[in-house]
Amino acid sequence: MHLHVSIWSLVLPLSAASHSQRHISHDVAIPTVKIAINASTRFQVIDGFGVSEAFQRSAQVHGKAGLSESNQRKVLDYLFSNEVGAGLTSLRNGIGSSTSYIRDFMKSIEPTDPGGPNATAKYEWDGDDGSQVWLTKEALRYGVKWVYADAWSAPAYMKTNGNDSNGGSICGVQETFCASGDWRQAYANYLVQYIRFYKEKEGIAITHLGFLNEPDLNQTYASMQSSGFQAGDFLKVLAPTLKASGFEDVQIVCCEATGWNDGEDILAELQSIPGAEDSLAVYSAHGYSSNPALPFKTTISKTWQTEWADLDGSWRTSWDYLGKEGEGMAWANKIQQALTLSNVSGFLYWIGAETTTTNSALIRLANDTVSVSSRLWAFAQFSRFVKPGAVRVGVESGIGYVRVSAFENVNGGVVVNIINNGHVDVRTDVVISGWDGTVGNVTSWLTNNANNLTVGVEFRAIGGSREPGFNGLVPARSMVSYIV
Known part of the structure; x- marks a missing residue:
C-alpha cells in the first residue's frame, strides 16, 4: 500500500x-x-441504477402532455446528467404487444396475425416506438451504458387467451394448448426483430433482453403469465435464436417476478429445466410483494431489481417528513439494503418521469412544470458515484x-x-x-x-x-x- x-x-x-x-x-x-x-x-x-419510461412515458417527457423543450432537457438532466442530476446508467424500455398506441398502450412491431406460427411475419417499424427511440438516443448521449428491452406480453395471437392483456401464456410451452400451434419460435423471432430494428434502423445497440414481466400476475394491461418451468421451456428456443441471428452479445434477463419471494419460487422451477439457467446473464425480480432481503440461490453472476415504486402514496417530494413509503430516505434504505443484503448488481425504479398524482415516478410532470422528489436524490447518492464495473x-x-x-x-x-x-x-x-x-x-x-x-x-x-x-x-x- x-x-x-x-x-x-x-x-x-x-x-x-x-x-x-x-x-x-x-x-x-x-x-x-x-x-x-x-x-x-x-x-x-455493480452494473448501475436506472429507470423505465415504458407505456408512452417517454412520449410524456418528449412533450406529449405539454412539456416545453427546455423542460424536456431539464428532465433529461435530472435523470441522466452526472453533473446536475442522478447520472443514471440503465434504461428499461418496453417491447410493445398492442395493436395501436391508444391511451398509453405500447404498439407491437407485428400488430397483425400473419396467419400462423410458421407464416411469414408482417413486421412494421415506425422509427418512434412511443418516443422510446428518442429517449434512448438522448440517454446514450449522457453516458447510459445499458439499454434493457423487456416485453410485458407477446402479441395476442401468440397467446393462449388471444389477448395481450389479462394474463395468458405463450402458445407452445408446457401445459398449454393452442389450436393455432406452437408460437415459441415466432415469439423468439419477434424479439430478435425488435433488437434488429433498433440496431439497423436507429443505430442503437440493445444490451439486455427480457421476455416476461411479473409472470406471477394476471393484469388488465399488457401481461403474460409463466411458471419457471415454462420460462425455461421458452429459453431453450430464445437463446439459440439470438445466437444464430448474430446477437449473441445481447444478455438475456429473466424473470421479473413481482417480489423477491416469488422470484425465488420461479427460479427453483427454472433450474429444473436443463440449460435454462445457464442461458441467462441476469436474474431479475421486482420489490413490490416482498423486498430484496436475501441473495437468490443461483449460479448467475448478476441479479437486478428491475422495477419498484410506491404506487399508492400521493405525490410527495420530501426526504423525511412522516416516515412514509415514498419518501427519499425510505428509498435510500431500500437501495442500500438491496445492495448489501441481496447482492444486487442493478437497481431500477419503475418510472423516471411521468404525469402522475402518486409517488410512482421520481419526477412529476404537470403540463409544463417539473417537480423533483427526494427519491431522485436518494438514487443520485448511489448512481452519481458508484459506476458500472465498481x-x-x-x-x-x-x-x-x-x-x-x-x-x-x-x-x-x-x-x-x-x-x-x-x-x-x-x-x-x-x-x-x-x-x-x-x-x-x-x-x-x-x-x-x-x-x-x-x-x-x-x-x-x-x-x-x-x-x-x-x-x-x-x-x-x-x-x-x-x-x-
Whole structure:
C-alpha cells in the first residue's frame, strides 16, 4: 500500500450544519461510529441504477402532455446528467404487444396475425416506438451504458387467451394448448426483430433482453403469465435464436417476478429445466410483494431489481417528513439494503418521469412544470458515484442504525455511502484496509430535508501514519456519500 495521508477532517456546508443543530440539544453528546472498510473483501460487480419510461412515458417527457423543450432537457438532466442530476446508467424500455398506441398502450412491431406460427411475419417499424427511440438516443448521449428491452406480453395471437392483456401464456410451452400451434419460435423471432430494428434502423445497440414481466400476475394491461418451468421451456428456443441471428452479445434477463419471494419460487422451477439457467446473464425480480432481503440461490453472476415504486402514496417530494413509503430516505434504505443484503448488481425504479398524482415516478410532470422528489436524490447518492464495473467491498458499522455500504470504482477510487437513520448526528471515524490506492482528495455529498446532493468542501489532511481514513459528521436522518 502507498499511504501519503491518513486522517482527514470534514467541513460541512453551512446548511448542513444548521440543519443538524436542530436535532441536538446542548446536553446531548454526539456519538462516534467506527466504520471499518476492508477493500480486499469483495462482493458483486455493480452494473448501475436506472429507470423505465415504458407505456408512452417517454412520449410524456418528449412533450406529449405539454412539456416545453427546455423542460424536456431539464428532465433529461435530472435523470441522466452526472453533473446536475442522478447520472443514471440503465434504461428499461418496453417491447410493445398492442395493436395501436391508444391511451398509453405500447404498439407491437407485428400488430397483425400473419396467419400462423410458421407464416411469414408482417413486421412494421415506425422509427418512434412511443418516443422510446428518442429517449434512448438522448440517454446514450449522457453516458447510459445499458439499454434493457423487456416485453410485458407477446402479441395476442401468440397467446393462449388471444389477448395481450389479462394474463395468458405463450402458445407452445408446457401445459398449454393452442389450436393455432406452437408460437415459441415466432415469439423468439419477434424479439430478435425488435433488437434488429433498433440496431439497423436507429443505430442503437440493445444490451439486455427480457421476455416476461411479473409472470406471477394476471393484469388488465399488457401481461403474460409463466411458471419457471415454462420460462425455461421458452429459453431453450430464445437463446439459440439470438445466437444464430448474430446477437449473441445481447444478455438475456429473466424473470421479473413481482417480489423477491416469488422470484425465488420461479427460479427453483427454472433450474429444473436443463440449460435454462445457464442461458441467462441476469436474474431479475421486482420489490413490490416482498423486498430484496436475501441473495437468490443461483449460479448467475448478476441479479437486478428491475422495477419498484410506491404506487399508492400521493405525490410527495420530501426526504423525511412522516416516515412514509415514498419518501427519499425510505428509498435510500431500500437501495442500500438491496445492495448489501441481496447482492444486487442493478437497481431500477419503475418510472423516471411521468404525469402522475402518486409517488410512482421520481419526477412529476404537470403540463409544463417539473417537480423533483427526494427519491431522485436518494438514487443520485448511489448512481452519481458508484459506476458500472465498481465492486462492493466489505464494511462494518459500529452503530446499528448507521447503515453503510462501500465500493471501489474501476478507477480505483472508493465510495462510502452512509445513512444515519438515527435522530442525532453522528461523527464518523472511517478506516480503510486492504486497499492499493493512494488517498487523494476526499469530498462529501449530503442529502436530507435541507439538502439535495449538496457537496461539501474537500477534506484537509491533518497528519498521521495509520491506514488511510478520515473523520466526518453525518447529520441525523441524512445520507452522506464520501468520495475518496
